[in-house]
Amino acid sequence: MSTETLPRTVERSLWANRLRSLLTQENIVTIIVSLIVGAAVILPLITLFISSFKVLDPLGWDTTWGFGNYVTLFTDRIIPKAFVNTLIISSGSTILATVLGVSLAWINARTNCPGRDYLEPYNLIPFFLSPFIGAIAWHNLGEPQTGLLNVWAREIFGFEGALMNIDTIWGVVWVTGIFFAPLVYLFVVGSLRRMDPSLEDSARTTGAGLVRTTMTVTLPLVMPGILSGAIIVFVTSAGEFGVPFKLSAPYGWETLTTQIFSKAVGDDANHFLGATMAMSLGIITVFLIWIQQRYIAPRSFTTVTGKGFRPNVLDLGQWRWVAFGYNLSFIFVAVILPIACLIIVSLHPVWTGKIVPEAMTFNNYVKTLFFWREDSIQAATNGIVNSLILAFGGSTIAMVMALVVSYMIHRTKGFGVRLLDFLSVVPIGFPGIVLAMGVLVTYIQTPIYATLWILMLAYITRFFPYGQRNISAIMMAISEELDQSSRMAGASWFTTLWRITIPLLKPGIFAGWILLFIIFLRELSISIILFSTGTETLSVGVYYLTNFENEPLTAALSMAQTVVLLIAIYVFRRVAGREALTA
Amino acid sequence: MTDFLKPMVEIEHLHKTFGPETAVKDFNLSIAEGEFVTLLGPSGCGKTTTLRCIAGLERPESGEIRIGDEIVVSPEKDIYLFPEHRNIGMVFQSYAVWPHMTVFDNVAYGLRVRRASSAVIKKQTTRALELVGLDQLAERYATKLSGGQRQRVALARAIVYEPKVILFDEPLSNLDAKLREQMRDEIVRLQKEVGITSVFVTHDQSEALVMSDRVVVMDKAVIQQIGDPQTIYANPVNAFVANFIGVTSLLEGALLGRTGEYCDMEIELGNGQAPLRIQAVGGDGAEQGSSVILSLRPEDITLHTEAPSGTSYGNLLEGSVIDTVYLGSFLECRIQVGSHEIGIQIDHFEQLEPGQKVFLTFQPNHGLALAS
Amino acid sequence: MDSETQSGTYLEVQNLVKWFGDDPAVDNISFGIPKGAFLTLLGPSGCGKTTTLMSIAGLHSIDSGRIRVGDVVYTSPKEGLFLPPEKRDIGMVFQSYAIWPHMTVTQNVAYPLEIRKVPQSEIDDRVADVLELVGLTDMAEKMATQLSGGQQQRASLARAIVAQPRLLLFDEPLSNLDLKLREQMRVELKRIQNEVGITSIYVTHDQSEALVMSDEIIVMSKGHIEQRGGPLEIYSRPVNEYVSNFIGVANLIKGRVTQVTEPGRGTVQITDHGKDIQVACNLGPGISEGSDAVLSVRPENVHAERENGDGASLEGEVLQAIFLGSHVDCRVQWGDFEWKVIAHPRAHLKAGEKVYLRLDPEHTLAVQP
Known part of the structure; x- marks a missing residue:
């Protein structure tokens, strides 16, 4: 009709117009971040894979290509045993953590156990603390000669010999089990709380009693959560380095992680064999996580209804005090006892298993924390400074990446979104020590090796998915129309991000930031592979002290780390609220 | 209810509070066998x-509920039956619907907990599924069903073991909306077919x-009226029921007296206009001179664009059109009468302009006076 | 601007x-x-x-x-x-x-x-x-x-x-x-x-x-x-x-246009148990003599009466009369076809009753199938 009044814009060439409509703020940022994430995640894994086929000759001079390293996994004197030990530890701690996690979740979510709302935060504390430090504390509690519990058993109850010996493979199961119980708890408690109560009511009105309803309706409905939690615990235990390193490796129970460590930095270092072991551990864990993500997580039934419900609460009668006692015992064993023990040990100049009130001193704290003093220990003070830099800087960068990645996954329909979604799950499948091996072999000949940057890179690559999940959870809950209406109001993509999207996501961003801060501050298994003199981290400092100095100094630095973590946990809880972590 | 034989559910003086809130106050109802209430x-x-008190999912503070011949709850007599024992x-x-079970397992559940033999389970479950038209989907998982299908599963699950009440x-x-009407008819058909006592x-x-x-109209924890649908609609006992059931215009007025079966009412029009005198039915319980409320259903009012001649209609109201809203099958029209607003329905061929002067008439037996 | x-x-x-x-x-x-x-x-x-x-x-x-x-x-x-x-x-x-x-x-x-x-x-x-x-x-x-x-x-x-x-x-x-x-x-x-x-x-x-x-x-x-x-x-x-069905509720009956009496008006033949019935109606666009058409009648434009006033009404039986307060939703069986009819509650129609359905030519429309 009025085609002769075409607007001016058409006069530009067709291709210039097309290019202009492609080069939006949105597309440019998307492409850049995709490339960074892709490189960070894929590069180390590819190098790790390639390195595992490089066989070092017996003199350590030259390499040839072949399957030699994989043969060595089976023929070596120690490695096959390490495999078996890892399997025992993972299975044992999975069983223990599942029993503890499910029972505590059920007590807190579905019974009238006294004070359950107040106990919950304390049930979760072990999730945030370092299991390595838990192992150190339990070593001081359960070591046959000087362990506090053994000493008390002998002195107070006249016990002969030792009540327990924590320095065994079973000690590792115990410590990892109680420290990872909150993981199962978090996977289960959400579905217990959010379950539509009429699912159970209808079983009751249909004629099933309480027990039958629990066994045929409640339990099957939370089973996907339980299985997910169990798999995550299995994988995390298999990748745990600090606990077996402290409790079992020195006494003859090597695990895959302690073996990878010795191949990475030990006297008989062989990066290629280390890479091979990391590959095989990684294949197992990735397979398990793939099962969990592909088959178990989607079956989580509570996501079907999605709405918030007030769950049915079971009246336990007098048994509620038993539940209360059980809950308190867990907190005592997993939180109070280890921390109390660390405090006691850290106040003694030397530790012999006896509490000597008159000898108590703060000297150990002075030596480890006061870095301007001459008698300060270099590794400890370096660790404090480096860890704070890594925790502040790393979690900030990681959250920026997490924000952009989740925005792209949930808000854009462009190319590469599926790939990005996949890439941000992959790191979860690889234990830190495996990824660290990959980063080591990738960057060992570049200038970033032996700097803090390599640690930062590995930390972010491994852990940014956690931050991303925090943001994604909120992003999925808020309507896309909130963004769209800002565009319609005339704001550009970037203005919308800055004024609408980010403010709405603020709680998720902050919660994610603190969570990463906590993880980075206690990180051990990546740091232990990638540190060098001058770039020790807090946990590496603890490692150094426990290896070369004495228990009281170790306890002092451990306490310092624990106190910072406890503060961060408190802040996290205030910011994120109760539901933030529940899967 | 003479069509029904003996009471199946009896509720006496039921009382339930949540903290400071009274949820149900002195609730009395007797439901006959086979009745749909x-x-x-x-x-x-x-x-x-x-x-939920009838189901046993809530425990009342006082009162008594009997199902069949059995007392299922009575705090005074210290009786409380768990939901699973109430049949x-x-x-x-x-x-x-339990998402981890197939349709068949969902429906068979009630029979399994009653330890029915597998032959009986198979037979009854299949029959229940046929009744709700889901026999083809028996092996489907509940998560794969649409909302309407899930509700059919829930229905089959509730009737399969032939409970005393549903x-x-x-x-x-x-x-x-569409599915709701369809399911509504389905439930009625099924209830008549199975003949089971139902509380909805x-x-x-x-x-x-x-x-x-029968319908039990409740408001603020108290029963307002019990009656069959026609009665509730045509003879609401108070303004709440009149307004809640259907659409109605409520006009405040005063009762002047009675002429035969009719009440004489006076309605204030405000703005210095003379009050309007009309006749209506009802007015039970209202004293002469006391204030009453006139309830007028839109479909009972006739609209005239010119003053009607003759006196075949006793009640004549004069007003002006506020607006009309086109609703397809009819127009909804609001008329200003004095200080009152009256809603009426008219055919869509009539043309009305806002502000236009109109006349409304209604027969005395179509207006209902309610004690306020 | x-x-x-x-x-x-x-x-x-x-x-x-x-x-x-x-x-x-x-x-x-x-x-x-x-x-x-x-x-x-x-x-x-x-x-x-x-x-x-x-x-x-x-x-x-x-x-x-x-x-x-x-x-x-x-x-x-x-x-x-x-x-x-x-x-x-x-x-x-x-x-x-x-x-x-x-x-x-x-x-x-x-x-x-x-x-x-x-x-x-x-x-x-x-x-x-x-x-x-x-x-x-x-x-x-x-x-x-x-x-x-x-x-x-x-x-x-x-x-x-x-x-x-x-x-x-x-x-x-x-x-x-x-x-x-x-x-x-x-x-x-x-x-x-x-x-x-x-x-x-x-x-x-x-x-x-x-x-x-x-x-x-x-x-x-x-x-x-x-x-x-x-x-x-x-x-x-x-x-x-399609439009007739989507907007409001309509009774839709298949038939054939037998006559165009004047522009926009005519008769449509519908069949009841082998008996042909001519219905006078308005014709929608694209409807000509001899073409297939669908009669569209709104429920409120079907009048159910107890007597066959002009002898041209359709005889049917009330299947269902659902009381909805201001009106009664009726289903009337006529041959294989179920009419939807809206009746006044005070007409007191009951299921099983015989009724005659009267269509108003002014409000009966033949449309394209």
Whole structure:
């Protein structure tokens, strides 16, 4: 009709117009971040894979290509045993953590156990603390000669010999089990709380009693959560380095992680064999996580209804005090006892298993924390400074990446979104020590090796998915129309991000930031592979002290780390609220 | 209710509080065997709480509930039967179909807990599924079903073991409009076929009118009126019921006296206009001179664009058009009469302009005076 | 701001095509509307109405076609043009209200003006005016989360109109509200649109909403336009079976046109148990002598009577009479066909009763199948 009044814009060439409509703020940022994430995640894994086929000759001079390293996994004197030990530890701690996690979740979510709302935060504390430090504390509690519990058993109850010996493979199961119980708890408690109560009511009105309803309706409905939690615990235990390193490796129970460590930095270092072991551990864990993500997580039934419900609460009668006692015992064993023990040990100049009130001193704290003093220990003070830099800087960068990645996954329909979604799950499948091996072999000949940057890179690559999940959870809950209406109001993509999207996501961003801060501050298994003199981290400092100095100094630095973590946990809880972590 | 034989559910002096809030107050109702009774009211009126007390999912503070010959709850006599011992069926708003079981397993559950033989389970479950038209989907998982299908599963699950009573807790409110009407007819058909005593809770008055033998209208924890749908609609006992069931215009006035079966009323028009005198039915319980409310249904009012001649209609109201809203099958028109607003329905061929002067008439027996 | 085009068409959508994967969501539709009009796109979910709206808004790209408002081309893939949504100067009201929960009502409404760098004093004035228009003056300093659903939708409307955009788009804005509020809000929305006079496009699947609010309605199905017209026209003269069925309730009976008595009028032959019956009726467009047609009769235009007054009524039996308060929904069996009839409650029709159905030729319409 009025085609002769075409607007001016058409006069530009067709291709210039097309290019202009492609080069939006949105597309440019998307492409850049995709490339960074892709490189960070894929590069180390590819190098790790390639390195595992490089066989070092017996003199350590030259390499040839072949399957030699994989043969060595089976023929070596120690490695096959390490495999078996890892399997025992993972299975044992999975069983223990599942029993503890499910029972505590059920007590807190579905019974009238006294004070359950107040106990919950304390049930979760072990999730945030370092299991390595838990192992150190339990070593001081359960070591046959000087362990506090053994000493008390002998002195107070006249016990002969030792009540327990924590320095065994079973000690590792115990410590990892109680420290990872909150993981199962978090996977289960959400579905217990959010379950539509009429699912159970209808079983009751249909004629099933309480027990039958629990066994045929409640339990099957939370089973996907339980299985997910169990798999995550299995994988995390298999990748745990600090606990077996402290409790079992020195006494003859090597695990895959302690073996990878010795191949990475030990006297008989062989990066290629280390890479091979990391590959095989990684294949197992990735397979398990793939099962969990592909088959178990989607079956989580509570996501079907999605709405918030007030769950049915079971009246336990007098048994509620038993539940209360059980809950308190867990907190005592997993939180109070280890921390109390660390405090006691850290106040003694030397530790012999006896509490000597008159000898108590703060000297150990002075030596480890006061870095301007001459008698300060270099590794400890370096660790404090480096860890704070890594925790502040790393979690900030990681959250920026997490924000952009989740925005792209949930808000854009462009190319590469599926790939990005996949890439941000992959790191979860690889234990830190495996990824660290990959980063080591990738960057060992570049200038970033032996700097803090390599640690930062590995930390972010491994852990940014956690931050991303925090943001994604909120992003999925808020309507896309909130963004769209800002565009319609005339704001550009970037203005919308800055004024609408980010403010709405603020709680998720902050919660994610603190969570990463906590993880980075206690990180051990990546740091232990990638540190060098001058770039020790807090946990590496603890490692150094426990290896070369004495228990009281170790306890002092451990306490310092624990106190910072406890503060961060408190802040996290205030910011994120109760539901933030529940899967 | 003479069509029904003996009472199946009896509720006496039921009382239930949540903290400081009274949810149900002195609730008395007797439901006959095979009867379909609806508890109707706005949210928070206590209808769901009453239903959950019958089911045993809530425990009342006082009162007594009997199902069949059995006392299922009576705090005074220290009796409380768990839901599973009451032999009832219940259908929930959220369907509550167990997602980890197949359709067949969902429906068979009640028979399994009753330790029925596998032959009986197979036979009865199949029959129940046929009744709701889901026999083809027996092996499907519940998560793969649509909302309407899930509600059918819930229905089959509740009737399969032939309970004494079936309880419905707003089962249709999660369905969309078309499906809701379809399921509504389905439930009525099924209930008549199986002949099971039913208690149905809803906030939707049209559901209540269509489905029920009797309707119990509740508000603020108290029963307002009990009656069959026609009675409730035509003879509401108070302004709340008149307004809640159907559409009505409520005009405040005063009762002057009675002429035969009719009440003489005076309605204030405000703005210095002379009050309007009309005749209506009802007015039970109102004293002469006391204030009453006139309830007028839109479909009972006739509209005239010119002053009607003759006096075949006793009641004549004069007003002007506020606006008309086109609703397809008819126009909804609001008329200003003095200080009152009256809603009427007219055919869509009539042309009305806002501000136009019109006349409304209604027969005395179509206007209902309610004691206020 | 922008000059009117000569033709009087302000918004023009030409040959719009949008594919989602292998399915054409919108398949070559064109329409135009004059400035200030209120047009509703009506259809069931998946008919392409929301896709059309999103194409106008620029919230997704289109595969071909051209959209223009005034003399600004919004999008035209052939010319390589795509104006990003923020440059289109559109106000939009969403189904979920999309009120930003981290801002107050005033901040929400002021946002489009701030983006346009309007001076603060003017912002204050305009926000106050528009809040008064939608009746939220008292709520100005409340956080958005403290508002009820209806209030949020008012705030959302205020935000959409405050910058006086070229176009106002509504994406099923009332479907999250409950029934009573919905009826109240549609009258209100229409009033406000009338007052500000911004050209509006409204998307809904609710036919009664469309009838109440619109100047014009476009009925869509499967990516096509079925009919375009005013509410009364669409309701009383649907062009085909689909529209007749979608708008309101209709009895649809297959038949054949036997006679055209005068333009637009004729008789249609329908069959009852082998007995042919001639029904006088209005003829819709595209209906000629000898062609197959569908008779469309609204339930309120079928009169059920106990006596066969003129002898030409259809004899049937009441299957079901559902009491709905103000009226009774009846089903009347006539041969294999079930008539839907609306009767007055005081007629006291009962199931099993014999009745005669009288059709009014004026309100009986033959349409294309």
